[in-house]
Amino acid sequence: MAHNQFELLRQRRFLPYFVVQALGAFNDNVYRQAIIGLLFFMGVTPEQRTLYTNLAPALFILPYFLFSGLAGQIAERLEKQKLIRITTAMEIGIMSVAGIGFLLQSMPLLLLALFATGLQSTLFGPVKYSILPSVLKPEELTGGNGLVEMGTSLSILLGMIAGGLIFVLAGQYGPVTAASAIVLLAVTGNLVARAIPRVEASAPDLKIHWNPFPESLRVLRLARRQLAVRNAILGISWFWFVGTVLTAQLPTYAERFLGGGQTLYLFCFVLFSVGTGVGSLLCEKLSRRTVEIGLVPLGAIGMTVFCVDLYFAQPQAATQAGLTVREFVAGGNWRVVMDLTGIGLFAGLFIVPLFALVQSRTPKAELSRVIAGVNIQNAGFIVLAAGLGIALQLGPVNILGITVPLPALSIPEIFLALGIANALVAIFIFSLVPEFFLRFLAWIYVSLFYRLRIRGVEDNVPDEGPALLVCNHVSYMDPLVISGAVPRPIRFVMYYRIFNIPGLRWVFRAYRAIPIAGAREDPAVLEAAFEAIDRALAEGELVCIFPEGALTRDGEIAPFKPGVEKILARRPVPVVPMALTGLWASMWSRRDSRLGRLRVPRRLRAPVQLIAAPPVPGESASAASLEAQVRALRGDRP
Template structure:
């Protein structure tokens, strides 16, 4: 799917009405919330005597509290009922909530407005599981990263426009409150109208009996999700992102006012550059991932969140202007561009972090339980964001400055990221593979869509260099268990990579018969569990660039596990730094230059009964052609 076709989804009914319904919901949320936060920050004396810093952290906390209380029920509703009708009912609820908020604006009743904040939290709680379970129901697997990227871009553009409109409307004299009240009601009605076009989205589990006890259902949801380790830790990683974002974004109003000495326009500018960054990062995911679910981008995003979070602290400490400024005045201040750049980069790396996590959850979760899994994620998001609110309030009570809060959050992010990626090494492995194929190598996949999205299969490939497994891993949409010579398996550093990837070492019977038998048992177990297993039937690296004779180990595998076999061919690796080319290593490295071109070609599936080593060798040789 090309970059153009990522946006072509917006012209299709299976995507567009849902996109605009989601967009308008995010837009309205933020018109309302930002208007309330802005009026409390810049006109607090006319509304309340409560500490403004406390309210700036409390209001976002109240918005996400319904996620904690009602997500378990909303997930069940999204699995049991048709999603289009459910979305329309949620939009009707939004109209009612905006009517209540309008009464609060007109009567200057702060607590009625705060109640409406909680109401919009309920609205978003009910819509969340529908949002992420809808996409895999209507998009192809190769469209999911692009579709999620467009949804996330639209969400944050909606947030951005909502924040700008909310901050601008509420301070408009003399009709600011009336404009906010009428505008949010009009947006809610428009959202309901767009939801009428959402196509039929059949229930995933219509037979489901709803458990109305949120406590027991919450425990059941999280327990079910925890059984799928990569999915569960992706849920945790997603929730951590919202912890990070909740802390950082909640500080922006007072950061703009007290540290940058700006008016509400400066606050809007900070939100604008952050939302621009998130939207950009979300759209970049499809391009950087090669149109597949590339979880290698997640560590890349985590690194950026920590680096630029810490850099924002340094930039803030270096900002010394004390003049009160509007947006243009701030832009012309020394150090302002550095601050804006850091915030944009936090947004970009946030997009690179969050979109692949959503796509992984959608593709590796049981479809009949996807809405409830998303609900479980929303529960964890709520828990993390409530804790984030408390954590931010605690740091303020301990006299942390807002730049110091940015620094502490960045350091904590690094610690948590290292912990999560140590538990799921697949993220780091895919990151290493992603780096290699975007720096040292430039790899082109040919018919890689033939690699099955699910189910057991054996992949066979020619063996050219020590990097073969990593190149194949980086081109596959799924994890692969590699079978490799035990001597290569033990190479320093590469050994860590292979062990982390759960590679299976094998030795010839004359060297270590026990290890050989154990390898075949491990291969059979992996195939029984539905994994992909890749073998190099030559048994050793080529020393000439030509293929060695394929050995009969693949037949032993198929005798125990009769699964489809896919021939693969690597082209362009011979002569690379880690091949066995005997020419001068430095000369060949420099002659190839950076971004060496490679290809991985995938052939059509072969039935296990039609496979012989000779047939496989001929298939792989034909796929490789003359390019070594």
């Protein structure tokens, strides 16, 4: 198991897959930019070049609408390494046709191959993301997705640069160079794909429905079944919307408002792409190797702030022209540089946890089809973003005799509108699923006040299936610390009077906490709690209880109550003993008076530790034995 995301790049279970998907993204963009180079090489008119730049994206994205439903089914049915070999072999054939198109300088043949490239990408898309939960542990998902997003961003960037330089550097040999490059890259991808270990099919008995249209609707419904997953997918599609609107404006923005040209446009694109890559890589460190959806609001806030500031950085048209990158930077335009990099960085923080959430909370037998649904929705948002970006610059338009009163916005005003729209969409998503925002607040609190050290959680908390977590109870912040250390979602059992505190009840309900009462206080609430715990375990969830029944009053561990035995008598699932240390001195323990708890802790970034022992069979676990194990884990560190 990798303890650092970069260690995955030395392991066969991840490295060949990472190289294949990066090569695919690189080759796609080399090909598309080389076609533009060929148009200049052939000396076609600007009108013909404009026709291509509008037609090519439509041809590439059309297969996502038509065939994603089929692609999701195929990705479930076939062994995944075999499917990757098939799609990379398809790429060899497609790029061979494209190579002939370059040699013959035939645009119809190149556009046909471009459509086929979109089809190949459609087939590869579901397996690209659904393979990760099969080869990575839950605590590696965020880091693995961060590497994939970083690799994709940089591959797109480098592919655009390499494809754009082919005809510049090769001159009269440009067509031969372009044909050779794309075929060689495709062959390399297929050879590397053969090193990917075998990954069994997630649903080998799935019956494939070949009619693409009803199947596309079916996978879209499948992707919307779970509320958190549905809204994570909405967030992913919104990421593509923002990225499309932003990057589509950069060529004209660099020329009209920054006073540069093609080179300065590429520099702007580099800033955004590198920022996205850095943000993607930061996710694992910031999330402490868990699927930390609390980073999503942070990413949304950052994207909004920098989009809005990009408007104020350069709201008026440039008074100069032909600036080089050096002249642009030397001219004190650091604010534009910061804004474009910041948008990319926070976009990386936004997208990676969303993909990790979809992968971690979707059944493996459905994940490829759900990813197919994601791709359909993404394609729709990309088309909408491209059309809206054009329409907002044209002003009022006439559609079938009806005038649509769209405002005529400048490009900086589009950036401002994008930032405002991003804030509104984020608020909408977080209002539907408060878990995102609540995790954000919890992440800020734990990161600000504690230095959390985790021992044994990765090895001892099951990656899937039910388990009961038992832990000593030191402070009111214990659930936040535990949920921040365990990659999987946890159902916490809590005292019903705290659960029912006015103003906080909605928070606990959003966390799906289970209220419990003492047998003498409210037997009905107690029985309902046991039923809810049993139901959660039956559905394969993690449930955490504090068997002491209350916060410690002296820093020591109180005797465990027999309720844990009643839970295991109903459903003898594995039990993971856990111990918290370092929280007794916090302001949320009972060390001080009620007023004293409101003081600032004596030490910011105080060291806190969560230790987990190997699971104990539920059939043999008892309250006394579990108490002894938790005491041993904690030692004499309150």
